[in-house]
Amino acid sequence: MAISDPIVSELANPFALSDGEGYMWLKGNVHTHTTNSDGRVEPQDRLDQYVAKGYDFLCLTDHYTITRVDSVRPPDDFVLVQGAELHPESPFGGREYHLVCLGIDEDMDSEAMSPQDVMDRVNGQGGSAWLGHPHFCAVNVLRDVMPLTGLAGIEVFNTATRCAGRGEAAVHWDDWMDQAKRLIPAIGNDDAHGREAENHDTYQAWTMVRVKERTVEAVMGALRAGASYVTTGPTIDDLALEWIEDSGEATGHFRAMVKCSAALRVLAITNYIGANYDEQGETFEQCTMALRATNQWVRFEILSADGTKAWSNPLDLNALRRT
Ligand SMILES: [Zn+2]
Ligand SMILES: [Zn+2]
Incomplete structure (x- = not known):
């Protein structure tokens, strides 16, 4: 059958990666705030709390600034990704971006940079930039996303922005794939700002990744490749x-x-x-x-x-x- 307008796929099917080959599922959250920005929990406490809840990986993504992984002490087999949430202004008429940037080492003044420059710097460091909670940000895919190259994927669900009524971005995801004509992977996160006792934006959305090793490289690679799924409960x-x-x-x-x-x-x-x-x-x-x-x-x-x-x-x- 002829396909007139084929899509491009470089994504993995995590369910085709077998236990027998050494693959396992890890549970994680790669969008979290601490007192280094507007979160209400100290970095070490935030890490300890996610560890205690059975998570395997975490990224402390404070606004504008990298919370260094060597400033906290994770357990030996815990995967702590270093990152930040960066906010370049939109030159296209939309609101400022919320880019969840993983695997970066170099701080940058993202507010003074174009979104494309931020993503180029993130990718140049071997990191990946994800489109954070686009429904909350009133992102218009054609206006705000299609002019950019190098985004790793989309945050399809975000607990904190559900508190503001706009937690899910599945239609943005489908729209982006339709327009880009390629398959795009998703992540899902708490975006935790509050204390766990408040029970607003902690431990309610996470991403499962299919990996062979408990390493930053394996987790980041699985997220990029789509060897993962997002959930607020079901397996x-x-x-x-x-x-x-x-x-x-x-x-x-x-x-x-x-x-x-x-x-x-x-x-x-x-x-x-x-x-x-x-x-x-x-x-x-x-x-x-x-x-x-x-x-x-x-x-x-x-x-x-x-x-x-x-x-x-x-x-x-x-x-x-x-x-
Ligand atoms: Zn945000
Ligand atoms: Zn955030």
Whole structure:
């Protein structure tokens, strides 16, 4: 089948990376504030609290300034990424950017720089810059994102900005992929500012990464490659896709299988018309869905009965059809 306008995918499917090859899931949060900016918890306490909650990796991303990893003491096997949240002004008419910058060592005066210069400096240091909470920032993808090159991906969910009513940015994500014609990975974070006792913006959204090693390089690489998923509660246990060649004159279709924790609904979001699976109010832990032959990519959202949700990264369907 001819695809008139193919998308570009360089993303991994984390569910194809097996335990037998040494892969494991790590839980982390890469957007967190401390008293080094407007957070209300000291860096060491913030780290200790996330460690105590069972997280495997964390990044303290204070506004404008890098909170140095050597200024705190993580446990031996904990992965502490060094980063900052940087805020260049928009030259395109939008609000200032919130760029979650991971793996950087050099402080910069981001307010005085263009967003492209900030990203070039971040990427030049081997880091990655992520578009933070774009719904909260009223980002217009065509105006504010498409002129830039070098963004690693999008923060699809952010707990702190949910407190302000705009926590989820899934439509921005789909819009960006439609316009860029490439698959883009997502992260999800607390963006914690408050104290944990306040229970507003701590331990409610995290990213799971599929890695072989507990290292900064492995975690950053998995995030960039999309070997990950985002969740506020549900686990995704398996995603499998296959091309089904129909008999007769039908064109064929894709079959998607999802295994997850107890779900009330699974959505298959594609480049155009996707699918929904539910069991009329009953929960389930596995489902199979049919996707149209014209679909180019698919990502899944798993909705739980308690209102929590998980977002898979997009998976390429074109490659599957060609095999
Ligand atoms: Zn922000
Ligand atoms: Zn923030």
